[in-house]
Amino acid sequence: xxxxxxxxxxxxxxxxxxxxxxxxxxxxxxxxxxxxxxxxxxxxxxxxxxxxxxxxxxxxxxxxxxxxxxxxxxxxxxxxxxxxxxxxxxxxxxxxxxxxxxxxxxxxxxxxxxxxxxxxxxxxxxxxxxxxxxxxxxxxxxxxxxxxxxxxxxxxxxxxxxxxxxxxxxxxxxxxxxxxxxxxxxxxxxxxxxxxxxxxxxxxxxxxxxxxxxxxxxxxxxxxxxxxxxxxxxxxxxxxxxxxxxxxxxxxxxxxxxxxxxxxxxxxxxxxxxxxxxxxxxxxxxxxxxxxxxxxxxxxxxxxxxxxxxxxxxxxxxxxxxxxxx
Numbered sequence: 001x002x003x004x005x006x007x008x009x010x011x012x013x014x015x016x017x018x019x020x021x022x023x024x025x026x027x028x029x030x031x032x033x034x035x036x037x038x039x040x041x042x043x044x045x046x047x048x049x050x051x052x053x054x055x056x057x058x059x060x061x062x063x064x065x066x067x068x069x070x071x072x073x074x075x076x077x078x079x080x081x082x083x084x085x086x087x088x089x090x091x092x093x094x095x096x097x098x099x100x101x102x103x104x105x106x107x108x109x110x111x112x113x114x115x116x117x118x119x120x121x122x123x124x125x126x127x128x129x130x131x132x133x134x135x136x137x138x139x140x141x142x143x144x145x146x147x148x149x150x151x152x153x154x155x156x157x158x159x160x161x162x163x164x165x166x167x168x169x170x171x172x173x174x175x176x177x178x179x180x181x182x183x184x185x186x187x188x189x190x191x192x193x194x195x196x197x198x199x200x201x202x203x204x205x206x207x208x209x210x211x212x213x214x215x216x217x218x219x220x221x222x223x224x225x226x227x228x229x230x231x232x233x234x235x236x237x238x239x240x241x242x243x244x245x246x247x248x249x250x251x252x253x254x255x256x257x258x259x260x261x262x263x264x265x266x267x268x269x270x271x272x273x274x275x276x277x278x279x280x281x282x283x284x285x286x287x288x289x290x291x292x293x294x295x296x297x298x299x300x301x302x303x304x305x306x307x308x309x310x311x312x313x314x315x316x317x318x319x320x321x322x323x324x325x326x
Contacts, residue, residue, distance in 0.1 A: 001025045002163075005071045007064070007086060009039060011048040011136035011273070012102060013077030017058050018140050019169060027059045027067045031086075036062040047272050052140045068093040073100065073163075076114075079274040080105025080185070083114050087121040099127040100149070100160055104184030104240075105276045106283035111290070113181040128157050129177055131184040132235035133243035135250070142168045148235045150174040150181075172235065179231030182222040186284055186298070187241040188252045188277035190214040193301045194245035195256020196311050207245075210297070215241055217297050221284065224293040252277040259304060260311055281305055296321060 002024050006017045009030035017028045030036040039045055040060040043053055054060070061067050068074065068090075074097050078086050083103050103114045112120070115129055132147030139145050149164075149171050151157040157173040165171045174180060193214070197207050218241070219232040231237055244250045255275045258267035268275070281302040288295045300318060303309035 002073065003027070003071045004073045004075060005029060005067045006075045006077060007090070008076065008078035008103075009035070009045065009048070009060070010077065010079065011045065012134070013075070014039075014045045014049045014052070014054065015136040015140040016075060016077060016102060018052060018054065019142075019166075020164060021055045021058050022166075023163075025059075026057070027061060027071070028054075029064055029067050030060060030062050033062045036060055049136055049140060052137070064089055065093050068097070071097055073098045075100045075102055076118075077102040079103070080107060080114065080276060081274060081279055083107070084117050084121060087118050091122050094122050094124060096126070098156065098159070099124060101127055101129040101181075104131055104181075104188070106182075106185035106280045106287075108279040108282035108286075111283040111287035113178065113185070115177055115181060125152065126156065127151065128160050129180050129184075130160075130171075131180045131240060133239045135243060135247055137249055139169070144168055144170075146170040146172065146235055146239075148172045148174050148180060150177045150179075150236075152177060174231065174234075174236075176228045176231045178225060179222050179227030180236040182225060182227055183218065183232060183236040183240060185276070185280040186218045186221065187237070187244050188275075189281045189284060189298050189301050190218065190241055190277075191244035191250055191252035192256035192259065192275075192277045192281075192305065193297065195250075195253040195258075196260040196301075196304070197256075198253070199257040199260035200311065202315075211241065211245060214297050217295050221288060221293050221295055221298075224291050225287065251275055277301075278305055 004024045005027045006013045007029045009028050017026045080103055101114050128149050128151035130149050134147050149157045149160045154175050161171045161173050215238050251273050258264050284298050285302045300314040
């Protein structure tokens with residue numbers, strides 16, 4: 001049985017471990033020894049995926065070097081803000097393993113995608129990325145889910161596709177690593193805006209218009225950075241955007257609601273989960289300025305989050321922009 005190490009015991013890493021443990025020997029790495037002991041003793045992830053039992057055949061450890069010995073595949077599922085530091089930790093233990101990047105996000109200070117960071121720190125190109133509408137609790141529950149795996153080497157993408165696809169988890173392949181990763185970061189920013197719209201009761205017309213123009217903006221941004229347009233109309237793009245913008249389990253959407261109702265600090269202090277859209281908003285604005293691409297919606301969300309701009313003022317700005325053809 002192939003040995004796979006899942007690096008990151010958040011909700012997503014735990015869900016993948018649960019699903020893949022039916023076919024593979026899984027080792028789940030948790031950074032903090034105290035929490036690793038909680039996971040091992042309770043066989044549950046109370047902070048990030050409560051209510052789902054961790055099968056006894058999943059080994060839980062906080063020793064990364066020991067975990068990676070003889071592993072054939074590494075799956076990285078840590079929050080984007082910690083991705084670089086974890087990649088640096090991985091360097092001594094990375095030999096010839098295949099790597100699947102399950103982190104969705106963009107590095108705020110550099111705007112780099114996770115695969116770019118991985119190559120920057122480790123030098124490996126034997127990697128693929130996975131993204132799509134994948135709420136962790138639904139995946140862990142065995143609900144039907146589809147996602148996309150992208151790799152520069154289509155054979156590697158297809159290898160992962162065959163490994164991890166099942167009757168409940170259907171995977172498609174792509175070679176557009178750039179587009180899949182940009183979608184995974186950008187949609188989190190847009191999901192915050194969806195939460196704001198819902199909290200302010202702006203209606204279904206507003207929500208539909210917002211999401212439609214949002215995915216168009218995300219596509220323009222991605223294509224400018226080298227992605228393929230087709231990707232944004234697929235699972236990693238519009239698919240993930242829909243899920244993240246409507247699901248009660250979406251923390252980016254919930255954070256948007258909190259922003260609109262003046263409960264920002266209360267929300268952030270009450271959760272240990274990372275709101276990826278906060279960090280991604282910095283990255284996309286920085287990259288839009290560098291590449292001279294207009295992103296009015298994401299820029300508005302950025303100002304609401306980081307400059308405490310009034311959501312209704314930003315709405316007026318968006319609605320009264322210069323008229324144009326669709």
